[in-house]
Amino acid sequence: MEKKLLFSAKNITKSFYGTQALKGVDLDIYEGEVVGLIGENGAGKSTLLKIIIGVQPQTSGEMTMHGRPFAPADPMAANKEGIGMVFQEQSLIVNLSVGQNLFFGHEKDFMRMGFVNWKKMYEESKKVLEEVNCGYINPKKKVIDLNFATRQMVEIAKVVNLTKSGHDDQKCLILLDEPTSVLNEEEVQNLFKEVRKLTAKGHAVVFVSHRLDEVLEISDRIYVYKDGENAGNMDIKDATEEKLYAAMVGRETTTEYYHLADQKPAGKEVVLETKDLGLSGVFKHCNIKLHKGEILGICGVVGSGKEEICSVICGDEKPSSGELYVNGKKVDYSSPANALHDGILMIPKERHAEGIVRNLSVADNMALSNATLLSEHGVVSKKKVNDQADEWIERLRIKTSGREAELISLSGGNQQKVVFARALASQADIIILNHPTRGVDVGAKEEIYALTREVVAQGKSVILLGDTLDECIGMSNRVIVMKDGLITGEFQADAGEKPSQVSIVSLMM
Amino acid sequence: MAKENQAALTIQEEFAKKIKAENRREKIIKWAPVLVLLALIVVFTIARGSAFASVSNLVAILNQWAIPLIVALGLTFVIMLGGIDLSIDGTVGMAGSIASVLVMNTLNDNNFGIFGIIIAILCSVVVGFFVGLFHVKLKIPSFMVSFAFMNICTGIAYLSYSGTPATVSDPVLKALPKVSFLGIPFITWVALVMLLLCIYIQEYTPFGRYIYAVGTDETIPRSVGINVDHVKIKVFTLAGFLFGVAGVVGLIRLGQGQAGIGKDLMFPAQAAVVIGGTSLSGGKGGVLNTVVGTLIMTVLINGLTMMGVNPNIKTGIQGIIILVAVILTTKRGATVISK
Structure with missing residues (x-):
C-alpha cells in the first residue's frame, strides 16, 4: 500500500540565547501511522513539538503539511491546518464543564438571541466525544470532577475536533507529549486503543514518551533525537530496546x-x-x-x-x-x-527564579546564605560582606565590573559562579547541585566542573x-x-x- | 495495618489517591459557605427568637443586603480573574455624589433626572475602564491602580459638591426608599436585577467563560485567539458599572450625596466574595457564591447588632472572618498536580 506523506519537517534548528536546542532535525509523518519520538531530556523533542504547533518559530528549516508549506503563527493556525497537540500539562479549564471546554473559544457558534445555547453545545459535545469513542463521558460534568485519564480523553477529543473544524475529510496530526505520565496501566491501554482507532481513520499521531516499552508497543516508526540532532529513524520491525538505547546515548566525552x-x-x-x-x-x-x-x-x-x-x-x-x-x-x-544549619545547601535549577536576587549586587547575593557569619553584634558588617565578595570574585574568576554590580548584568555562567560562591562561603558541607550547568556556555561549564572538583577536594560532599x-x-x-x-x-x-x-x-x- | 496497606500501593496509586482525597475535600468545602449561613441563621434564631426571625427583620436584612451585594458582584468578576479592585470606596462615593448634584437637589439648580443618574454611573464605568486599561497596558498590579483610583474618585466626589453635600429633592427619588413590591424594598429589587444581569453574563455569554479561563491560566484562552487584555479591561469596566449603580442606590437610600456613601464598603465586599468560595487565585467560584457570601456577612452583622455587640468588636470579627476565609480558600487553590 502506498503511504501518503502528511507532514514533513526538514532540518529544523532552534537557538535560544546562544544555546542551540535543535541543530537540525527531520520528521516525516505518513497518514495513518503512529510515530514515536524518543530521546534524553534536552534532546529537543518538546522544542520541536512547540515549533510544529506554532508556540514558537524555528530559527531555520522548512515544514510542510498536506504537501503545502507550513509555518503556523500560533496554535490556531496549526489547528486550521489539521495539527493539534495535547500538552504535557493539561490545558483544560477545570471549573468549566467538558462541553464548555470542548468548544472553548467557539461559543459564538452557539449564540441564540444573546444567550449561549448550552443545550445545543452539549448535543454537539456528545457527538465530538463519540467520535473518539468516549460517548460515556457526560459533557455537562465539570472537568475538576473527572480523573486524569478521562481528562486526557477530553483533551484528545478537543484537539481532534479543533483540527477537523470545517473540513470533515481532512486528515489530521495529533501530537501527544508524555500522555501516559499520569495514567495507570489499564488507562494507558485504553489510550492506545483510542489512538489506534484514530489512525485507522487515516489520522496520524506523534507519541512522545520516556517509557520505551510503551513507545515500542504503540508506534509504527520511531525517531530518536540526541542533543538536538537526528540519531536514528527506524521501523518498528527493526527496533529493539537495545538499539534504541544505543541510538539515544551519544559520544562520551x-x-x-x-x-x-x-x-x-x-x-x-x-x-x-x-x-x-x-x-x-x-x-x-x-x-x-x-x-x-x-x-x-x-x-x-x-x-x-x-x-x-x-x-x-x-x-x-x-x-x-x-x-x-x-x-x-x-x-x-x-x-x-x-x-x-546542619550544612546542607541546594543550588537550585531555576537560577533566575530561585537562585539569585537579580537587582542585588554581587556582594549582597553572596552574603545571602551566611549573613549571620558576617555580622557583628547583630548587624551585618559591610566590610566583611565586601571582603568576602572580593575574595570569591578572585578565587572563582568571576567576570564582573565589581562587587557592586547588579547580578543581572553578569553572564549566565558568571551568575552561576556567584551562586556557587554563596554556597561555598556558607560553609555548607553537603551541597546539592541541581543542574548546575543548565543554560551556561561551554567555557563556563568547564569552570563549574573544575570548581566542583575543588569543592569535594576540600572534604565537602556533592x-x-x-x-x-x-x-x-x-x-x-x-x-x-x-x-x-x-x-x-x-x-x-x-x-x-x-x-x-x-x-x-x-x-x- | 494502615502502614501495610500503604506499602502495597504503587507510587501511581498513591498519587491517584492523593488527588482523589483532595477532590473529595474540595467537594465538601464547596458547601461550607451554605452551611455557615444556615448555622448563623439557626444560632441567631435561637438566641433572639422572633426578633431575628420576624418579617420586619427579614425586610431589614434585605435592605442591608442590597448595596453590599451590588458591590460584591462587581468585585466577584475581578477576583475570578485573579485580580483585585480597591477602588470601591471611591467609585461608589463618587457616583453617589455626582448623581446628587445632577438630579433635583438643594445645592444647585440642576434637574437632569434619570440622565443625571446615567451620567453618574457612566463616570464610574469610565473609572473602571481606566483601572483595567492601566492595569493591562502598563502592567501595573490591579491593586495598585485601583487603590490610586480610590483616592482620585474620593477627591472627585468632594469636588462635585464642593464641601456641602447636596440633599436630593427630586420627588421620585425621595419616594423610592419607601417603595416596595411583594414586600421587598425597591433598592433590593435593583440589587436583584443586577444579580440576574451578572448571572446572565457569567452563565450565558462567551465572556463569562473567558473570565474563568483567564483566571485559571491565561495561556489557554490565548492559544485559541481570545484577547486576554480585552477580557480583563471589560471585567474592570463591568465592575465600575456595578460600583456606580451601588453609588446611586446608596444615594437613594441616604437621600444625600457625599463621598461617605462608599465608605467602608470595600473590605466587607472582599470578605463576602472570598467567604462565598471565590478563590483569590482566580478561575473559581462565581456570582452565586457571592450571593451566599454577602448573605453571610449581612446576617452576621444584623445578628450581632441585635445581640447588642459593641460595633468595634463587630469590625474586628469581620477581620477575623476575612482571614479565616482566605486561609481556607488558598489551601483550596493549592492543588498538587505537578508530579
Whole structure:
C-alpha cells in the first residue's frame, strides 16, 4: 500500500540565547501511522513539538503539511491546518464543564438571541466525544470532577475536533507529549486503543514518551533525537530496546573535560543517609548513602522523583515516610534554613527564579546564605560582606565590573559562579547541585566542573543532578538511577571505570 | 495495618489517591459557605427568637443586603480573574455624589433626572475602564491602580459638591426608599436585577467563560485567539458599572450625596466574595457564591447588632472572618498536580 506523506519537517534548528536546542532535525509523518519520538531530556523533542504547533518559530528549516508549506503563527493556525497537540500539562479549564471546554473559544457558534445555547453545545459535545469513542463521558460534568485519564480523553477529543473544524475529510496530526505520565496501566491501554482507532481513520499521531516499552508497543516508526540532532529513524520491525538505547546515548566525552585526573576516591565516612525515604505519590523506598568527599550523581528522567528527593534532603519538603540521617544523627527538617544549619545547601535549577536576587549586587547575593557569619553584634558588617565578595570574585574568576554590580548584568555562567560562591562561603558541607550547568556556555561549564572538583577536594560532599547523562557519569564517584519514583540501579563510577551510558539509560526508561 | 496497606500501593496509586482525597475535600468545602449561613441563621434564631426571625427583620436584612451585594458582584468578576479592585470606596462615593448634584437637589439648580443618574454611573464605568486599561497596558498590579483610583474618585466626589453635600429633592427619588413590591424594598429589587444581569453574563455569554479561563491560566484562552487584555479591561469596566449603580442606590437610600456613601464598603465586599468560595487565585467560584457570601456577612452583622455587640468588636470579627476565609480558600487553590 502506498503511504501518503502528511507532514514533513526538514532540518529544523532552534537557538535560544546562544544555546542551540535543535541543530537540525527531520520528521516525516505518513497518514495513518503512529510515530514515536524518543530521546534524553534536552534532546529537543518538546522544542520541536512547540515549533510544529506554532508556540514558537524555528530559527531555520522548512515544514510542510498536506504537501503545502507550513509555518503556523500560533496554535490556531496549526489547528486550521489539521495539527493539534495535547500538552504535557493539561490545558483544560477545570471549573468549566467538558462541553464548555470542548468548544472553548467557539461559543459564538452557539449564540441564540444573546444567550449561549448550552443545550445545543452539549448535543454537539456528545457527538465530538463519540467520535473518539468516549460517548460515556457526560459533557455537562465539570472537568475538576473527572480523573486524569478521562481528562486526557477530553483533551484528545478537543484537539481532534479543533483540527477537523470545517473540513470533515481532512486528515489530521495529533501530537501527544508524555500522555501516559499520569495514567495507570489499564488507562494507558485504553489510550492506545483510542489512538489506534484514530489512525485507522487515516489520522496520524506523534507519541512522545520516556517509557520505551510503551513507545515500542504503540508506534509504527520511531525517531530518536540526541542533543538536538537526528540519531536514528527506524521501523518498528527493526527496533529493539537495545538499539534504541544505543541510538539515544551519544559520544562520551574526553576525560579532560570532567577533570578526571582530579577525581579522588570518596572517603569512608557517611555524611548523609536516607532510610526507606518516601514522598507520597512521588517516590518511595529510597536508601541513599553519601560519603565524605564524594560526588553522587542521580540520573532519571523528568518525573522520576530525583528532584523531589533533593527537595526533601534540603528541607524544602517533608517526607511522608522514612528517615534522614546527617552525620549519623537523625534529622527532621521543617525548612531549608534548618537543613543549612546542619550544612546542607541546594543550588537550585531555576537560577533566575530561585537562585539569585537579580537587582542585588554581587556582594549582597553572596552574603545571602551566611549573613549571620558576617555580622557583628547583630548587624551585618559591610566590610566583611565586601571582603568576602572580593575574595570569591578572585578565587572563582568571576567576570564582573565589581562587587557592586547588579547580578543581572553578569553572564549566565558568571551568575552561576556567584551562586556557587554563596554556597561555598556558607560553609555548607553537603551541597546539592541541581543542574548546575543548565543554560551556561561551554567555557563556563568547564569552570563549574573544575570548581566542583575543588569543592569535594576540600572534604565537602556533592549530590549532582546533571544536565546530561554524560555529565552525571563524568563527574560522579557513584551514580544512582531512578525510574518512576524508585531506585533502579547503582553504579560505581571511579575514574577509568565509568559505567556506560547505555547501561544507565536502560534502567531509566 | 494502615502502614501495610500503604506499602502495597504503587507510587501511581498513591498519587491517584492523593488527588482523589483532595477532590473529595474540595467537594465538601464547596458547601461550607451554605452551611455557615444556615448555622448563623439557626444560632441567631435561637438566641433572639422572633426578633431575628420576624418579617420586619427579614425586610431589614434585605435592605442591608442590597448595596453590599451590588458591590460584591462587581468585585466577584475581578477576583475570578485573579485580580483585585480597591477602588470601591471611591467609585461608589463618587457616583453617589455626582448623581446628587445632577438630579433635583438643594445645592444647585440642576434637574437632569434619570440622565443625571446615567451620567453618574457612566463616570464610574469610565473609572473602571481606566483601572483595567492601566492595569493591562502598563502592567501595573490591579491593586495598585485601583487603590490610586480610590483616592482620585474620593477627591472627585468632594469636588462635585464642593464641601456641602447636596440633599436630593427630586420627588421620585425621595419616594423610592419607601417603595416596595411583594414586600421587598425597591433598592433590593435593583440589587436583584443586577444579580440576574451578572448571572446572565457569567452563565450565558462567551465572556463569562473567558473570565474563568483567564483566571485559571491565561495561556489557554490565548492559544485559541481570545484577547486576554480585552477580557480583563471589560471585567474592570463591568465592575465600575456595578460600583456606580451601588453609588446611586446608596444615594437613594441616604437621600444625600457625599463621598461617605462608599465608605467602608470595600473590605466587607472582599470578605463576602472570598467567604462565598471565590478563590483569590482566580478561575473559581462565581456570582452565586457571592450571593451566599454577602448573605453571610449581612446576617452576621444584623445578628450581632441585635445581640447588642459593641460595633468595634463587630469590625474586628469581620477581620477575623476575612482571614479565616482566605486561609481556607488558598489551601483550596493549592492543588498538587505537578508530579
